Amino acid sequence: MEKKLKWTEPDQWGYYGEFGGSYISEMLYPNVEELRQHYVEILKDPSFISEFQLLLRDYAGRPTPLFYAERLSDKYKSQIYLKREDLCHTGAHKINNTIGQILMAIRRGKKRIIAETGAGQHGVATATVCALKGLECIVYMGEKDIERQAPNVARMKMMGAVVIPAVSGSKTLKDATNEAIRDWINHPEDTHYIIGSVVGPHPYPDMVARFQSVISEEMKKQLEEHTGRTIPHRVIACVGGGSNAAGAFYHFLENEEVELIAVEAAGEGVDSGKSAATTALGKSGVLHGSKSLVMQTDDGQVVEPHSISAGLDYPGIGPLHADLFKRGRAKFMNATDEDALKAAFELSRLEGIIPALESAHALSVLGKIGLKPEETTVVCLSGRGDKDLATYMKNMDLK
């Protein structure tokens, strides 16, 4: 009999249930295999751990607060906490992963860093750690996203990164990821690819989840201080590729008492043809090196997703989440562009916190899940809304 693996632990080939693996061409094999052989050992190395933790504390500003949102709680007649990833340096949870990966790259002797970015948050977080460590940084970004996320493009350039527009395909996150992978194929020796979410070939989904797991590790301690218990009734997080959700769920996955809610972007509506709700619309398939749920045509062509939030505008999800969905460990919901905008205005008015559009998707389900007064719910506030101000200004009438 096979031993029952933990939800968080893929098997040695990188499978979470039926999803995961490493569907890569031979050109990428040495790079990925080298990482696969060494990542666990490096992650367990005490000097790596202390360096990672020191940077999380002194550079990223961790631990991030767990904030009791009183007026929001009053409105929904329940106990709502916000995990303030928006207060991380650079304004989102993405920096947890990039700090971990830059240290990993340095240990592997890599000199050149590449990354893909959608909203620009992961690109900024990568440019930031590259500046910190003095490594060359190249960020691929869809041409369309470069237009809609101009401030983040400027931030990356200011920190010395080279931003290369992805002009193939749909010119968004999916294509930026393709271009980054092609760059990696052409630079097999000196380059480390810092993937921005729990996607890609094994060991990336596991490695990124481990770097992000600091989110739920802190939550447990902070919940105990606030409520006397280390677990909440539920955790809610948005899912693009799924890294903030993986981090927010990580230490609660084995405890089935905790309800986990993942919120995907429905765009203009799940059935509108302009959506990014992968679990609702996707089928099993291979994208960016792993088997997962993918939005695609009957012929297997990957479909162009849509979301008002560039960070959720991705036609797949990480294999961990595909498994949580398939086996029912997490509940998958979705929020439309309009739901997210309304939730963003609501949080701004009630708590004085302007959330990222991505995080607003998570907030928007609070009114739909029948919260009970005694229940504690933690929402992962994955990022701050400064980057989305232009979109918010256009939609002021929605408040």
Added chain:
Amino acid sequence: MSRIRILFQKKNKKVLNVYCTAGFPQLNSTIEVMQALEKNGADIIELGMPYSDPLADGPVIQASSMVAIQNGMTVKELFRQLKGFREKISVPVVLMGYMNSALQYGFEKFCEDASALGVDGLILPDLPIHEFDSYYGAIIKKNNLDFIFLVTPETSEDRIRELDKRSSGFIYAVSSSSTTGSDKDMSHVDAYLKKLSGYKLNNPVLVGFGIKDKESFEKASRHTNGAIIGSAYIKALQQSNDVAKATKEFLEPVLN
């Protein structure tokens, strides 16, 4: 014996494999392109199944794939077009594409249908050894399809031998660690190919990626059984609206 093996046994010159994208330049030009290739001296045809996210391909083949998809090419349509193609084309044909296309068609059915149509082999660069061994390889073999693995200059000798063991037809030596169509210096490629030929593999070796004319074809096949032309031919097709003429003008100087 497979058509590909017979070819390598009979041919006493270097083997030329030419890549084309199904459904490019027009949806219905697939067979016409294949016929032109055979007529002008291609020994093997590598027929690309267009995919939206072709990670191992460079800009030229990507662009042809996009055009083919917009033309309406799908695996189903391709198999419809290939019906009866063995009456017109006798050189070996291998399908090149990505796992997701075969998975969505249904992997088993994909292999059965391809084989029944007269296709000889498959190149699926993103099908890794572990998945090949645990499931897909047996289905491929059962349907008498050759399976062609890639090797690169970074592939260790041990791994090359593992890949050789699982391959049939030929081994696809990528001439530099690169996506298709990128230009890299051929000089250190020479040393790598010499090393490969020294391994005395079970399968013949064809060199792919970066071959564009007579000179690069001859250089690449000096130590191997032949070479594969891809992007350069697609470029020639892009610049012309006469498939027969473009193919003739492209292949003649390579082979003569």
